Amino acid sequence: MSDNRSSMGRFGSDEREAVTFSFDGQEIAARNGDTVAMALWAVGEATLRRSSREGRPRGVLCNMGICYECLVLVDGVAVRACTTVVRAGMKVERGGTPGE
Amino acid sequence: MSERVRQAQVGIVGGGPAGMAAASALAARGRSVVVLDEGQRAGGQIFRQLPPGVAPPAGVSEPPSHDHGHELIDAFEGAQVELVSGATVWDSKPGRLWFEHAGESHLLECERILLAPGAMDRCIPFPGWTLPGVTTAGALQVMVRGFGVKPGRRALVVGSGPLLLPTVTALLAAGVEVVAALEASSRWNALRALPGVIGNGARLREAMWYMKQLVRAGVKLRWGWTVLRCEGDRHVERAVIAKVDGQGRPRLGTERTIEVDVVGAGFGLVPAIELGLLLGCDSRHLAARGGHCLVVDEQQRTTIDGVFAAGEIGGIGGAEVASAEGALAAAAIDHSLGGPAVSEPLVKQARAERRASDAMLRAFAPLPGLYQLANDDTIVCRCEDVPLSEARAAAELHGRSSRAIKVGCRAGMGPCQARICGPSLQQLATADPACEMDVPVVRVPVKPVRASTIVNAPG
Structure with a gap:
C-alpha cells in the first residue's frame, strides 16, 4: 500500500545524475547525493517505519540524524534514512521497531 | 580516508x-x-x-x-x-x-x-505529532535548503523562537503555501527583546529582512498562538490551532481548524x-x-x-x-x-x-502551559512508543527523576538516547513544568553505531 502524495516533490533546477533504488520492491528514481529519506519524500513516501507497539506510521522527524524515527532497512541493515545516501541498486525496506 | x-x-x-x-x-x-x-x-x-x-x-x-x-x-x-x-x-x-x-x-x-x-530542535509533544508529515522546523529547512525537496503544498509552522522565520522563508522559497505561522510567545514578551535587537545593527537588519519576506508573501506571524493537535489517517491532513495565554496555556473557544499537509514544529533549541x-x-x-x-x-x-x-x-x-x-x-x-x-x-x-x-x-522564554498540549494517549517517547499516561504512572510509582521514569516505563531507552523526549519528559511525567531537570545520562556509544565499529575500535 502506498502513501504516495503528489504535493511533495522538488523545486528549482537539478542537474544531478539519476540513481535508482528499490523501496519495498517498488522502483524509486532518486538523484545522486540524495539521502534515502529525501529521495522517498520527493516521490511522496513519508511513512518509513511502523511504531513498535501500535504499528502506527512514522517518518522523518528531525532530518538530521538525531531522532532515529526514520529507521529503514538497507540491504537488511537498520540505518537512518536521513543520513544514508542513496546508491544505485540499493534495496530499502520500511523499518520496524528501533533497536530490533 | x-x-x-x-x-x-x-x-x-x-x-x-x-x-x-x-x-x-x-x-x-x-x-x-x-x-x-x-x-x-x-x-x-x-x-x-x-x-x-x-x-x-x-x-x-x-x-x-x-x-x-x-x-x-x-x-x-x-x-x-x-x-x-x-x-x-x-x-x-x-x-x-x-x-x-x-x-x-x-x-x-x-x-x-x-x-x-x-x-x-526542542520537541514538545502534542496529539498527532507522530503523524508522517509532522516534523521539526529544522527538518523542513534541511529538506529545502539542503536537498531542494518540496515539503508539501500547504504548511503550518509552529513553535517558538527565532528559527520559525527561516523555516517560513525556506518553505516560501520552495513554493509551499504557508497557511499559518504561529509563535507561542506573546507580543508582550516580544517587546522585551526589542531593546536588544534595536541596539544591534546586524540583528535588526536580519529581523527586517524576514519581516519583508513575510509581508511580500502575505504570511502573518501570529504571536500567542500554537497547535492543539494534528489529525489525519496515514499523513497529516489538518491541524487544530488556538490562541494561548502568557503562560502558553490554550484559551478555550479560540480553536480553528486548518487544512495542511506538512507541519514544522520547533519550540526553540x-x-x-x-x-x-x-x-x-x-x-x-x-x-x-x-x-x-x-x-x-x-x-x-x-x-x-x-x-x-x-x-x-x-x-x-x-x-x-x-x-x-x-x-x-x-x-x-x-x-x-x-x-x-x-x-x-x-x-x-x-x-x-x-x-x-x-x-x-528574552522574547522566547519557555512557556510552561505548552506541556499541557499532550493528553493521556499522546506518545511522549517515540522510540519506545510510550504514552503520557504510562510516563505519569511511572513517575508516581518510581519517582520524579528521569532515571526513575525511564525504569518505570522505558521512556528514553530507545536509540535516540532520550535526545527527543529527555528535554520534556520530566515536566510531562510529573505534570510540573517547573520541576528540577536531571542532567542527561550518557553512555557509550553516545550515538548508535554498528557493533563492528565498537568491536573494531582502534586503540
Whole structure:
C-alpha cells in the first residue's frame, strides 16, 4: 500500500545524475547525493517505519540524524534514512521497531 | 580516508559556524586540524548548502546573515583543514575521538579537542505529532535548503523562537503555501527583546529582512498562538490551532481548524552536550539558553583539561555567537599549545555576541502551559512508543527523576538516547513544568553505531 502524495516533490533546477533504488520492491528514481529519506519524500513516501507497539506510521522527524524515527532497512541493515545516501541498486525496506 | 588511526594537533567535532571559524583560525596559525562532521557538506545546520548541480528557483534571496555564512565557508574551504564529512563520533576521552565513517571504525588522536556539535530542535509533544508529515522546523529547512525537496503544498509552522522565520522563508522559497505561522510567545514578551535587537545593527537588519519576506508573501506571524493537535489517517491532513495565554496555556473557544499537509514544529533549541558529559565536563541548567549547557570559562575552556567548547553547546546563541566563540576558542587552543596569548578583542567580541543573543532570547522564554498540549494517549517517547499516561504512572510509582521514569516505563531507552523526549519528559511525567531537570545520562556509544565499529575500535 502506498502513501504516495503528489504535493511533495522538488523545486528549482537539478542537474544531478539519476540513481535508482528499490523501496519495498517498488522502483524509486532518486538523484545522486540524495539521502534515502529525501529521495522517498520527493516521490511522496513519508511513512518509513511502523511504531513498535501500535504499528502506527512514522517518518522523518528531525532530518538530521538525531531522532532515529526514520529507521529503514538497507540491504537488511537498520540505518537512518536521513543520513544514508542513496546508491544505485540499493534495496530499502520500511523499518520496524528501533533497536530490533 | 584510509588510515584508521590518525593524528592532528586539534580535533574539532562539528562543521557549523563555531567549528568552521575555529578550524580556519587554527590552520592560519599553522596548527594541524581535523574536523569531524555528521553532515554531507560544511556549514552545519544553519548554513546548509545545496548539493552541486542543484539551484534554487530564480528570485529566491537569502537573509543578510548568510553573507557571513558564505565568508565562513569560503575561509574554511580555503584553509589547510581536513574535513571528514559523514563522521559519527561515538566515544571520546581527552585527546581521543572515536568515530564511524563509511561503515568503518576510526580513531583521531589529538592534543586538544574542541566540541562544537551545535543544537537540535526542542520537541514538545502534542496529539498527532507522530503523524508522517509532522516534523521539526529544522527538518523542513534541511529538506529545502539542503536537498531542494518540496515539503508539501500547504504548511503550518509552529513553535517558538527565532528559527520559525527561516523555516517560513525556506518553505516560501520552495513554493509551499504557508497557511499559518504561529509563535507561542506573546507580543508582550516580544517587546522585551526589542531593546536588544534595536541596539544591534546586524540583528535588526536580519529581523527586517524576514519581516519583508513575510509581508511580500502575505504570511502573518501570529504571536500567542500554537497547535492543539494534528489529525489525519496515514499523513497529516489538518491541524487544530488556538490562541494561548502568557503562560502558553490554550484559551478555550479560540480553536480553528486548518487544512495542511506538512507541519514544522520547533519550540526553540536544545544544546547537544552529550559528548561533553561523556568527557566528564561540568554542565549547568540555563532555561533561557535551552536547558543543560556545558560550563565554559572566558577562554572557552571546559572543566576538563584539553577540552574546549564553542557555540550552542555552551547555551543557545545562534551563528554569530558560535563563530565568535569558535575564533576565541582557536586562539585559546593555540595559546595552550605554546602560541601567543589570547587577544582581548576576541574575548570582547564573543561576550558582546552572547549579550545580544541573551537579550533577544528574552522574547522566547519557555512557556510552561505548552506541556499541557499532550493528553493521556499522546506518545511522549517515540522510540519506545510510550504514552503520557504510562510516563505519569511511572513517575508516581518510581519517582520524579528521569532515571526513575525511564525504569518505570522505558521512556528514553530507545536509540535516540532520550535526545527527543529527555528535554520534556520530566515536566510531562510529573505534570510540573517547573520541576528540577536531571542532567542527561550518557553512555557509550553516545550515538548508535554498528557493533563492528565498537568491536573494531582502534586503540
